[in-house]
Every structure is written in structure tokens, then in C-alpha cells.
Amino acid sequence: MGQAEAATSFGRANRQPMRSRLDGSYGANRNLPMTELTFAKIDQTVLDTLRPASGRYWLAVFLLALGIMLGAACWLYQIFTGIGVAGMNIPVAWGTYLINFVFWVGIAHSGTLISAILHLFRAGWRNPIARAAETMTVFAVCTAGLFPFIHVGRVWLVYFMLPLPNQRTLWPNFQSPLMFDVVAISTYLTVSSLFWYTGMLPDLARIRDTSDGLRKKIFTTLSLGWTGEHEQWRHYVRIYLFFAALATPLVISVHSVVSWDFALGIVPGWHTTIFAPYFVAGAIHSGLAMVLTLMIPLRKIFNYEKIITMHVLESVAKTIIFTGLIVGFAYGTEYFIAWYSHNTVEMETFRWRAVGDYAYGFWIMVICNTLTPLLFFFKKIRTTIPWLFGISIIVNIGMWYERFVIIVGSVGHGFLPNAWGLYRPTLIEMGIMLGAFSLFFFLFVLFVKHMPSVSMTEMKETVAEGEGHGH
């Protein structure tokens, strides 16, 4: 059947390129244990996760809510007292707030990467985690979006950054990288949310059809009257493809833009052309790590072992090696060029990075981001849950420090030695950071218990494909 089957499938596909052939065709999904999975099984596994939650769950939610409160309190205090309650100063006028901003935007990236780019590249292993990853994206962007507000000195005037008509005809400056941010991040939030929601439509319909009472009402509205009618599918598969095709360049542009918050400056250690791709890779790196961090418990708690197979986690791990290498390549290049340029300022900046006051940050960054992931070269390690989980956490830490090193480690040691200075975060900053993490996990935890955290439809397609190739 091999050739013929394939041929026909190609032929068909070209007349009607549907998701079904875009993901998992040519048996990319063959490592999934299709045989055990049936449509019914999938539905059941996923719908089970929506059962009324236990007390432990609500306790977790409550604790996270407390975390958010703490963060909010710190922020209020800062607003009323002045940004000075944070540790920033001249020269280091950017601190943890922007570090966290970049960190969360980074996290936000792999979501779209997994659901869009891998969708285009037809990596079948994306299907089981795509939904959760997209969710992660949306919430991460929300969290990231908070930090610019926390960061600015006069948050009550932050609307100056919006192009609002006003009688003085004062407009924002679209030459500023920060305006690029405003545009890019808001676009990204909109697009990823829509992508996420559209992808959920069929599943929402499924929940509608399997529930009653209030939930049925809610999901009836949410699912917009989706019935899986072919008139709907026909357009749906197209727009989903376009979503993917448009989201991919968007992801890249967004983190490029974030990188330009720095690269467009002339600060030594910031002003370098490699930043955009380097940040994109870094973002994906951290995002994938976060995916692992989230998936592993999710899989355990919701018995997704059959759906989120070890193969899936393994594939993520492999991708992490890859991104890790890119990031490492970038580190190396920066050092090489700094040396090659023989520019005293550049050289000093990078020397200081490695041996100066923030050397610890630098080495954490190098070890966590490039060296540790190499462990995934060993199958043993990348197929052992504790290892996977541990290393994913380590990479997260490493990526946070990467941003620390870049942001603080560069401006702290700028052009004029008389202005050199150091920076230490304060408790307030820590509190706000805690709040941000709580917020993210709060939203995520709420989501997974009330919405389908795995795309039933896509799983079914995968299964159908498996059968389509009939074995």
C-alpha cells in the first residue's frame, strides 16, 4: 500500500489541503499508541478532567490568589511611594520588572511555536500539548503585559503610549522600540487569544453536547453554535492554516521587537545585530522548558499518559537541545565579535560579564541554558520524568538569569566609568515577582479544570490518521 497510498494521499491533499494532512500525515504520528486510543477514550479522558474539583485544588487556587494579593499590595505601595522602592538607580534604571517582562514574553513564545510552526512542519507530537501550550502563551502574555505598567514611573499616565486623539495632537513616538513593543505585544495577545479560542471551538461544542444545566448554557454560547457541519469545517481548516502561517512570523517579530528594546540602544552589550534571532531562540528555549514544567504535572494529575506520551515529552526535550545550542552559539558569537572588534568598551563589557560583580549570573546562564540541556542527548535522561522536570526548571532559571545578565550586566558598566554602578532587587520587587508567578499559575490552574486542556478534535484526527494509514 505504501507508495500508492501515499501518492493518492498527496493527490487528495493538494486538491484539499486539510489539517488532517497537514499534521500527522505520512505517519508522522506513528509513534503514538493509536491502537489503544479511540474517539470515545479521548473524549472521556479529557471530559473527566472537567469533573468538580477536589478541596486540594481549591486550596491551591486560594494560595495562588494570596500570592496575587501580595504582589498587588507591593505594586500599590510602589505607586504611592514612588518607583524608588525598587532597587533601580542610575545607571541601572531597568531591573527585575523588565527582566520579568522579557522572561514572560519568552515563555509566551513556545505556545505559538508549538501550535503554529510545528503545525506547519507537521510534527505530529505537537497535537497533544498544543492546547496547553497555547493556553500558556495567552496567560504568559497577560503576565508579561503587566510588567511595563509596573515598570514605568508614572503608571497613571501610561495611556500616553496609546495613539489616542487629543486636542493637542500629541501622539506617541512610533520610532521608539517601546512603541514597537506596544504594537507587537498587543497584536500578539490578540492573535494568540483568537488562535487559542478558534482552536477550541469544536471542543467547546463537544462539552456543550455532553453537559447540561448552566454549563450547557455557557458552552452553547461559547461554541457559537458549532456543529461540525462540513460547511464549517471547510472554512475552518483553511483559517486554521492561515492562523498558523501568520502566527509564525508574528512570533518571530514579537521577540525580535523585544530584543530591539535593547539592540536599538547603543549601550555596549545591547547594541548587537544578533539580538533578534538570539532572543527568539532564547524565548523558544524558555518556553519549551516551561511547557515541560507544566505538562509533566498535568499529565500525572489528569492521567494523560496515553495522550501526552513519553515520545511527546522526548520530542520537546530534543527541541530544547536544539534551541539550547542556538543560544550557546549566540553567547559564543557575542564574545568572539567583542574580542574581534578590539573595541575597548565592548571588550571591557564582556570581560566584566564573565568575571565582574555579576559573574555568578553569567555562569548560571551559561550552565543552565546551554550545558545542562545537553544532558538530553542521553535517551535515558530525556525519557525519565524527574530528569525532564528538573532540567526544565533549571532552564527556566537559566533563562531568567540570561535576561538579568543582559539588562543589568550591560548598563551597569556603560561608556563612562564614572557612572558605573550596581543594582540589587528589593523585597518589593520580589513580592511583585511572586505575584506575577502566582497570577500565571492561578489562571492556568483555573483553565485546566474548566476547559479542555487537550484538544480532543486534534487527537481524534491523529487517531483517524493512524487508522487512515490502516495498519
Add this chain to the structure above:
Amino acid sequence: MQPDTENIAMDTRKSFWLLSAALVAIGFGTFAYGIASGHPERAWQAYLINFLLWSAIAQGAVLFSALMTTTRARWSGPLSGLSEAFAGFFPVSFILFLVLFFGSSHVFPWSHGQDLHGKEIWLNVPFVFTRNFVGLLLLYGFGFTYLYYAMLQKEISPDGSGPIRSIFNRLQQNRPQDPEKIKKRKGLFGILYLLAFALVLSLIGYDLVMAMDPHWISTLFGAYTFVKAIYIGLGGLIILAAVMHLNPRTDFRLSDSHFHDIGKLFFAFCLVWADFFYVQLVVIWYGNIPEETAYVIERTMMVPWRYLAWVTFAVSFVLPFFILLNRKIKTMPQFMLVICSVVIIGIWLEHLLLIGPPLSHATLQLPLGISDALISLGFLGLMLASLRFAFTQFPELAHAEKREVR
């Protein structure tokens, strides 16, 4: 097969060899003449550009196969085979590199004893050559080892004639029995090739292109170089596929979807190339630091280079971008054939744009003429010959890859 087709095949083969021989003759004739005549630097300029361009095509094309293996993508189908054939150019490119040594005084403006502000440690002819020599050696070494295992995996018959093929057959005697092992090794060397590709092409980018202006730096330049290589590598691959697909005499056929897929990948890298170009431009434009701007301004805003810059940009990005937006086009070999050729020419010009100014500074005339075209033809001939050679040695390459058992 019928005997008459056999003969036809025979003649075609002959004529093909003749053709490529002729091309090579023309090309290197012109080159030799250029050397002899008043302007050796012009000849060397063309030589360097072509060396970079064609080597990049070969390296990039082979990368495709390695990439497919590493990402476990199954859709490449027979394309992998074709891409592997480009390895035939590796030895040629290596020799071409060695020849470059004789033109070092012409191709390295910095070697004329100007003040390099301490960069002499890195920029001196012996060191430059040694490290690039080693680099290419590694790259091609990994490439061939990878191919060896790829062949083994294809489980092709241990017969067949030809120098290389016989070596291969001899090697095949002590092949590992376990197919899994082969697969593993193939995977491993695939990865090694990828890594070497990234590093070595960056190195070449820095040493043979960026260092042309020893005072200019751009951290992304290395990555830019190898992305460019992948871009034109795919281009070359598509051209080859299209030619063989359209050529009635080959039994090589490719489905639309394959053209569509590789077309999309080509399109993707068209975007990536443009992205990497813009990413460098915007940072330098915004910083406006003379150390960086001088280089870019000379090439984009000064006569005569700025015209070339626009042409390059139009030909290697604008044109393909808008054409390839259309899905149908991607599935039409004849169209893709044209587009990819255009792109490759575009990148040729791009090389000229990067290398030209320091080699012929303060010129108001583009250092571009018929001789450059002829010399390029010579390299084309080499490429054709080496591909042809690869296929005669391993006809299996031209067949759809055998599906491994699950």
C-alpha cells in the same frame, strides 16, 4: 529497458559531459586570461564570489537531507536523495578553496599591511587559511560520513561500478548489521553536520566576507551567511528536482505536494534571509555609529553600489516573496526552476555587493562584466559535472527513498 533508449542515454551522457567540460573550459579560460591580463583582482573577485556561492549551494542542499533526518520529518521523500547528490561538489569546492590561497593578496584587502588595531592576531593569511581549511575539512568529513550511513540505510545493492562506488562497496563489507545502529549513526552524523555547517559557514562568513572590511562588525553576519547558504541550497535542490522531473529521460518524478512542500520551505527561508538582512539593517540604522554605518552606507546609499543593492533586494526577496505567496506556483516545476535560478543570481550579486567595495574602492563603475558571467559558467560546469558524477556513482539517489519498516 530497450536498447535504443540505452543508446540515447549513452549519447546524452556523452553530450552532457562535453557540455560541462566546455563550460568549465570557458570559465577557467576567462579566469586565466583575467589573471594574465591587467586586472587580476577582478578575476579573483569573480572567483571568490563563485567559490562562496557554489560551495554554499552544495553545503546547503546537503543540509536539507541532514535536517530531514534530524527532525525525523517524513515528507521529504525522494528529495533527500537528490540533496545528497550535491555532496559530489564537496571535493571540488575544497580544491577551489585551496586555489584561493594563490589569490590571497587580491582577495584579502587587509593583507596589505594596513593598521588593523590589533586584529592582526586573527587576520593574517596563514591563520585564516589554516582555520578555514580545517573547518571545511570537518564539514565535508561529517558530510560524507553522514552520506555513507544514509547510503547504508538505503540498503542499496553492493554492486555497481565506478571509483567511488567501489570504495563504498568495499566499505560496505564491514557494515554494522543492526539497522538501528546505522540509523543512530546516520542521525548522529546528521547532527554533527548541522553543527559543523553552522560553525564553519559562520567562520567563512566572518573570514572571507566580513573581514573584507576589517573594521566592520556585525554579530549576526555568521548566521546570516549560513541562512543564505540554506536559502540558495534549497534553490539548487529545487532546480535539480525540477530539471529531473521535467526531463523525460529520467524516471525521476515528484508529486505536486513535494514541490509544494519544498517550495514552502524555500519560501520560508526567503523570509528568514530577508529577516536576517533587516535585523542587521535596523540595528545599525538606529544606532548610527560610524564604525557600523560606514559599511552599510557605502553599499546601500553610495554610487554605484546602491543600484546593485536595490537589484539584489528585489531579485532575491521582493520577487520570490510575492510570487511564492501563491500556492499554485509552488507546485509548478518550470516556474520554480526560473524563480530559484533568479534567486541564485540575486545572491551572486549580493556577494558582489558585500565583497566588491573593498576590492575596488572609489569606483563609480560597477565591477561587473561579461568576464564575471563567463567565470560563473565555469563553476556551473563544475557543479553539473559533480552532480552527474554523483548520480552515475549512485543512481539510487535519483529514486524515491525507500521507506524504512516501522
Add this chain to the structure above:
Amino acid sequence: MDRRTFLKIVGMGSVSMAVGCSPDPYNAPRPEKNLFSLIHAPEDMVVGRTSWYATTCRECPAGCGILAGNREGRLIKVEGNPLHPVNRGKLCMRGQAALQGVYNPDRLRSPYLKSDGGWRAITFAEAEGMLLEKTAQAAGSGDNRVRMVTEVIGDTLLQLCTETLTQYKSAPPLVFEPLGYESLKSANEIVFGVRGLPSYRMQQADLLIAFGADFLDTWLSPVEYARKFMQMHALDGGGKGRFFFVSPYQTLTGANADLWLDCRPGSEAVVALGLLREILKLGRPTGLSRKLRYQLGNTASAYDKATVSKLTGISVQDFERLTEALRRAGRPLVLGAGLGNGSSNSLQTDVAVNLLNLILDPDLSLFDFEQRHRVEVAASLFDVKETFRKFAEDPPALLLLNNVNPVYAVAGGGEIEKAISNPATYTVAFNSFMDETSVLADLIFPVRHFLETWDEYSGKQVPVSTLQPAMGRLTDSPTLGDLLLKTVDGNKRSAEGYKGHLVGRMLSRADINGELDWLKAVQQGGIHQLPEPKRYKGRAGGPAAEKIEELFSTLAEPHASGLTLAAVPTVRFFDGRGANRPWLCEIPDPITRVAWQTPVMMHPDTLKQQGLKHGESVQVKTDRGNLEAPVYLTHSVRPGMLVMGIGQGHTAYGRYAEGQGTNPLRLLPAETDPRTGGPHFVTGGVQVAKTGRKAKLANTDGSRSQHGRKIALTVGLDSLADLTKKKKSGLTMSDFPLVLPLPEGYDPKLDFYTPHQHEGYRWAMAVDMDRCIGCGACAAGCYAENNIGIVGDKQVMQGREMAWLSVERYEDPDDARQLVFLPLMCQHCDNAPCESVCPVYAPHHNKEGMNNQIYNRCIGTRFCSQNCPYKVRRFNWFSWRWPEPLELQLNPNVTVRSKGVMEKCSFCVQRIKQAHGLAKDEDRSIRDGEIVPACVQTCPTEALAFGNLMDPGSKVRKLAEDPRAYQIMGYLNTKPAVFYLKKVIQKV
């Protein structure tokens, strides 16, 4: 501002203010709650315009002339009086900070009476009643029952005091000045027969040798001598005067020397004698008697190069360079010991120095015995202590203290404390602050601040320089003059008040004749014509040989081993009276760049030897006591030397002074010098002990090394010519040419951007680093003009100081001992990196090329600061406070920034706008030099110049075209509008 415009401005001031502020606080209506009300405002007050009143600075005895700017009744700025011969329109940072004396939040509003341990506020009427009663009682109880100790005050007031006291059958007041120049006075007496302090015509010298005389910090008249010094030392026609500084530590003055010879503490005299020997060897004719000549020869002969080198620790080569210079010099001037190194040998030093001057130039043409510094009237510390000691035996009934703080300022002044707190004596402190002395008094009677009073004070004997009230009164406090007049013979003279008395006296002394004269005098801040200089007629043959011999025979051994501590008065706090002025605390020390604290400066070798680290907290011990201070590593002191600044470590004296820093005087010996009666500011036998604590230094600098970058550049005098020869052209930091922030500054080969035009003006500044002495007056002027917030030591440690202009201190790459001062402010780049990164256009380029910062628009992303290569932008991390009534000083022309806003130097845009207005009214364009930013205005050495770069004739343009001119980090192509002129280093 030229003389004419100046007179125009001042003309309308004075007199009517005289009307405005009645001399008699009681008969006149109570002062308004508001400083002025539109009902009866002085008629010269034009709302929205500053009226300037000429008066005289009393922040130190130098007596510089100042113009006090008054806006709507509030005093908002003081500037130097251009007509005044002492300071010629310039002021030091202490003068600038005088305002914070008037508006000091800790200034007492009413008298305080000590009652059972605590303080009770009483009305002035009550207080005055008590005072009169007490004086009456005291006077009744016998002779010498009323005693008075006063600071150095004007002649008129001093006379009045004497008069008053005589009336109470008591001795005239004791004039106390912590820095009394006893040794110098004695030396002058010995050698010139003048127990006084002649001034020096430093500007005429071609060689200057100072044995510690820190005339750029505090010595006699810093602003005056800074100017004169620069006249002789500034680059002029390819050459410049030479300056040697002989002292164990640098101070600001030493940092400006061409060669600093770091002799052992106490060995200055040896160097001087060494020089004597060399000069005598020349056998030039001297005005000395043969006897003296012979005897001097004997004394000096012992001090050949080797010995000098051995005793002083100065290398023979350096000493030879000194002698060589002296031999070649045409008009050399040698200055004696500084205040700080008033050591056991200072008299010998000063005498030797005087003899040197006498021998080098028998008719002392560089000395001015007419214009003697008024501080000479101060009694010697010995007398002061003696007096107080006597008080212990028979305590006077009433002790009046006029604005003196001996308890703080006198080392080991135990007897003083005793005397003041002695219950038998009723002590009244005429003082506006609760300082260490007044807290011991029984009654604190605030008198009016000098900016609110009529008076006369001449820093030198002639000419007269007047004081007038430059604003309405903040408190009901009377002036001391009026008070005294009340107590003197009834109300005969008190009717017309002290002002009347003053005028009367000036008339009687024929300083003025007639009302008009008086008005003119008041208007111009005094009578400034200098009398014809007289030639010095010393006594024939010079001083008595025996005395000299005896003197040098008792030359004490220099502190050879062990640690030596020197407590030096600083340019910021002088003798400590500056410590409650927030600006002076906030502006860091020029040498250490440490604000708010008193670090103990040590040489790296000392640190190594003691096993200490920079920035750790140590115990400094002497037999007198101990204190804890942070260690500061510096090459500006010689090994074995500990140097601390005087002025901080107050236990009282208000919120800004209390508990800030430490007071090294507590470690100094109580004894005074037996010969001069002067204090010892240097003491040996010091121990330092680790405390293990890490002291956080409130320093504003990062690294003092330039790390091979081209920032604060110097050029050798001999290689000046090369500058003109080789034109730079390249892209790197080292060879990037200077580009003007004008259209012609754009090179299409290097600039992506097309040039943009400016409308008529392109403001720019030039900083001549060869003229900059690093005194920091500019910074103070900037604080005063631009309402810059005071953040306090904690925030400074955090790196949040707000100074728009700070004089950065760099070590010369070739020699760490050679400091280079770099006034750094916003560079107003033409391609300012800060601008484009702002999302809301808060910083942008205006039509005149300036880099505007729009506070209302700023949302505080701080990207501009991140992207500023010069890091001159300042951020309001909080809303900074101006405690009542400091806010009255705020300049109404400048926005007060609130929290979350970025700010920076604006080139004093408000002044530019003003000039625009004026020019528009007169329908002309702005003249060169018409706009004078605060920093430029006050710079004593005229190191700064401001103007229009588009005007080819403007000063700033000329300076920009000077071969020494360069731009910091020019290779970044920011095209700064601030040009720096390389400091010229001359090998001597």
C-alpha cells in the same frame, strides 16, 4: 552681564527695599504672613521679574560681593557681584548655599530660654527684656562682668560691640575664628613686622610654591585666589605659570599643582630651608642685614639636597626640579603653610617662606599690605582658650556669644564648654541655630541673617562693602546692631536704628559723603575703587637675626614613623558652619566624590600595611579619643598619612548636620602652639583598628580610572603644537574627528540621517578643563537655579543623586596622583540617543538644537537614561521634599519635578527664554555672552563658556575650534554640543 546692564538691574533694588524692611521690628507692622502682599509691596518689585540686591557674603571672612535675586519677595538665588574687587562676580559653593542659611528648616523662629533642662520658646520682646535686664544686672555687679565672643564681623559692628561693652565697664569683645591663621600672622610679624594678613598679587607671579596653603579650598579668600591663580596658571600664548605644592596631602589646591611634592608631615619647613640654602647660594643681593644673612646661611647650610630628601621623603630629583624652577623664576611667589597642616613646625615654615619671598624680591611687589584680609582681627586660639579658662576662675555674669560655635570647632575645648555651661554665668547665644555651643547657653537669641540686614563688611580693609536686606524678614528677629544700640545709652541712636548708625559712621569716616553716595554704595554693594598700591617699606635689614636663629634651632623632628592624622577644612564645610546646608552635604567632595560622610583618606600602601580595605569602617584612635569612619583609598595623600575633612559630625546644628559624618577635631591635641597660639590640625601617634564592619560609602563615582577610554583627556604642554598638526579622521574612539552639532557636522558617508537646520541659534557649551579646578561651585549654582532635589545619604548610596552637573574626578592614565576634573552635564547631542527611544517624545530636539525634556509628558520608562552614553540623566525615584521653609528658595521659572519623572541639565533654558524675550523687546538677536547659565555664571576660573555655535564670532565657537577641543565618546556620532578642551599638563 556687563557693568551697564548690571547697574540697570540693581539700580531699582536697594533703596526701596530699605523702605520695605524697616530696621525696627517692633514699631514697624508685623511682617506679613506672606513675604509680600500686593497691598503694600516694595515699589521696585515687578511680579515675574527678579530684582537683584547687591550685598556681601558672610559665609566666610573672605567677604565676597554678592547679588541676591529676589522674586515676589522671595530670595531665590545669589550670584557674585561683578563689580566687587574680591570675587568679580563669582562665588564658591558655600556662597551659593548662603540661601539655605536663610531658609534653613532648622533656623530658629523665636528666642529660646533654657528652663529646667528644657527649652521654652519666648517672644523677642520678652527675650530682649531679659537681655537688657541681665546686662543691667551684670554691669551693676562690677567690672568686666559682661563678656562677648563674636565671629569676625564688620568694623562698624565690632566698634559698636566694643562701645557697648565699654559702657558696661567690660573688655572689648573677643573675636573668635576657628581658622585664625595664627602661625602666618606671627611669621608676618617676625619677618615683616606686620601682625596681619597681607593679600597676594598671585596673578602677577610666574612661579607659585605653596607649602600647604590651600588657597583654592578655604585659605584666606578662595574665590579671589582661584581667579588670580588661574590668571597666572591658565594656558596663555603657549605657556603657563608653574605651581608647586609641598604638602603631605593634596587637597583641591594640590590637585591643581603641576608638581605635588608629598613631604612628610611637619617637614615643610625643611623643604623651605632647603630652598633658602639654594637661593642664598646664588648670592643675589638681598635686603637682609649681613648678620641675618650669615646666620641664615648657617641655619640653611645643614639642609642640602640629600638631607632634605632624607628628612622629608621627597626624592632628590623632585627637590631639584623645585629649586631649579625657583632659580629660573622671574616673579616667584611662595606661600606658607595651609590651615590644615598647622603643625608644630608651621611657624618655622611660614617664617622661612617669608624670608624666601624677602630674599627673592626684597620689595615684595607681589604682597599687598594695604589690602589685608579682615580675618586677621581674629584672636589667636590660645587667647580664646585662655579667656575661657579664666572664666572658670572668675565667671562673668553675662556671656554674649555672637554666632560662634567654639564647642564644636575647638579641639579639646573642655574649658569652653565648662565656662559656657557654668551656672554662675548667664550665657546668651546670638545664633539662629541650635548648635553645639548654643545648646549650652541659657538663652538663644536668634539675630537676623546677613541677607536680611543692613551692615558693612569688608573682606579686606578697604574698600567698603555693604550689606542690605535682600528680602523681607522670615522671622521677627532683630539685627544684632539694633539690639546693641538699644542697650547703649538709651534710645538716642536706636531711633534711627543700626542702619542710621551705619550711615552715620560711614559719613564720619568719609567713606561716603551724602545720601547719593550712600545710595550708590548700597546699589553697587560698596565702594570698590582701590587705592593706589604703596610700595612695601619693610624695616631695614629684615627681622632680628637672633629670633630667627632661635626659631630654627627649635625645629621639631618631622613625623617620620607611625601614622599621622590631619584634619583639614574643606571647600564644602569650611570650619563646619556649612554642615547644615543640604546642598553642601549633597554635592560630593571634589577629591573623594563622597557626599554626606567623612571618610578617612589613606594611601594604598597605608591600607596594605594596616591590612585594611577601601570602604571598610575603621576606628581611628589618638590619645585624645577615637572615632569611627569609612576608609577611603586614594593617591592624594602620602603613605602613613590619614586625612579627614573638618566640618561634619555635629551633635547638634539641625537635621542635615546631626549624625552626618564625623568630626576629626575630637582627635586633635588640646594644646595650642606655644609660639603662635594657633591650633594643631596635625597629630602623630594615631592608631587605626578594624571594626569588621563594612561602611557603605555614599560616593557618586563608579570607577576613577578611564579604562583606556578617551574621556578626560590631557595634553602635554610641549606637544600642544602637534594637536594643530594632525587632523583626526577615523571611525574609532581614538581617531574619530570632532564634529559640530550643526548641518556641516553630518557626513553622508557616515550618517544615515540627513542634517537638520536650527533656527538662528544652536546653543552649545565649552569646558576648558585646563581652567577647571574642580571646586564644584558650578554644581551648587545648578542646584540653586534648577530646584534640584536633595536625596540624602541613603539614596546617594543607592546611586540616585540628582545633580544635573557633577564635576567628575578622573585619574590621569599616566599618573594616578594627577587628577583631572571633568564637569559633566547633558551634552545636548544633535543625535541624542536618548530621544528616539522615548515612546512619548518627552525628550526631543528643539529648533535651537537643545535636547528638551518635557516633564509633563514623561511617563518614566527610563529608556532615555539607559541609552544615554554619558549617564547624565537623573530620575525622580520619589517626590523629593523641601522642608519648610526651604521651598521658598525654589526658582519659580523652573518646574519642580515630581516622582516618576526624568530630568537633566537644560542649559538653563529659562534663562535662554528670558534672553529671547529681552531680545524680542529690543528687536535684535541675542548677543554672545548675554545668556549665562548658572554654572557658567559662578565659575571662579571661567572654565565654562556658553553661546551660540552658529555665530562664528561667538566665544563658544572659537573654543570649539581650539585644537584642544574634543567631544567625549565622539565616535558614537552623538554630535555633542558640549566641547571639552584638553587639560594642559606641563612637566616642571
Add this chain to the structure above:
Amino acid sequence: MATKYVMGLFKREDQAVAAIGELKASSWPLHRTHSPIPSHKISDALGLKDSRVGWFTLCGGILGFITGFALAIFTSLRWELIVSGKPVVAVVPFIIVGFEFTILFAIFGNLIGMLVLSRLPRMENLEHYDPRCSGEHFGILSSSSDEDREGLLALFARNGGEARVFE
């Protein structure tokens, strides 16, 4: 003569495909088919053409590109403030704004396209709809008059599906 809607529910894709084929051949109408997953086999059977939704996306994109640039240029021209000496209308950085807007509007076009073309949201869809169709069943909705209903039911049964009659 009451016509009732009848839905055939199949567990397997190919069954559904077969049934569709028969139904098309027969006289019974084929109203719509429901499936839990997009199935090209069924679309083939139905002979559906390519979706035209792409045009919405394209228009959105073009509109966005113009909007982005227009906004950036217009706003910078209001005051013509010079920042960092850069041209007031700075194309190089504005490309970024243009790009982001392109994506944003393209996505809007995309979404609107789908909603318009597949007429969502619309709750009437849920009439004559069997909830199992979102689960594991492929539903084919037809209708018949009472007398020939048997035949229709038989047809569904023949292809291994069960039939549901909507009363």
C-alpha cells in the same frame, strides 16, 4: 404528508462516505453532514470546492499594512519633532509597525472570513443535530416523507449506521 428530518449516524468515516454516495444517487435530499473531525474523504464525497476565506485574510493584510504605515507617518507629522536626528518619517523603523498591523488585520480578516462564510455564530444550527456528532459519530442529515422513510432508514442501516428520526 409530513416530512421529517432523519439523521444517519456512523461510527466510521468510510461508512459515512459510502452512505453519502448512495444518498446522492438516491432521491432523498442530503441536507448536511456533521463530523467530529474534518474529513477530506467526506468533503471529496460531497465534492466541496476550496474555501475562499483566503481573500478575507489577504484584504485584511493589505489594509493592515497601509493602516500601520499611515498611522506611524501621520502621527509623526503632527509636530515634526526631531528625535536623535532621525528623519521625521523614518521608514526603516516604521516597517515594524506596518508589519505588526499587517498580521493583526490579516487575522481579523481571517476570523471574520470564517464567521461570515460558515455563518457563525448561529444557534439554529442545533436544530436537527445529534450531540453524538461532536463525539465519535459522523452524522448525515436527510429528510423524507413518512412513506419512503423506511427506504432511507434502510439505506443508513445498510451502510452500518443507525438512524435517528427528528420528530
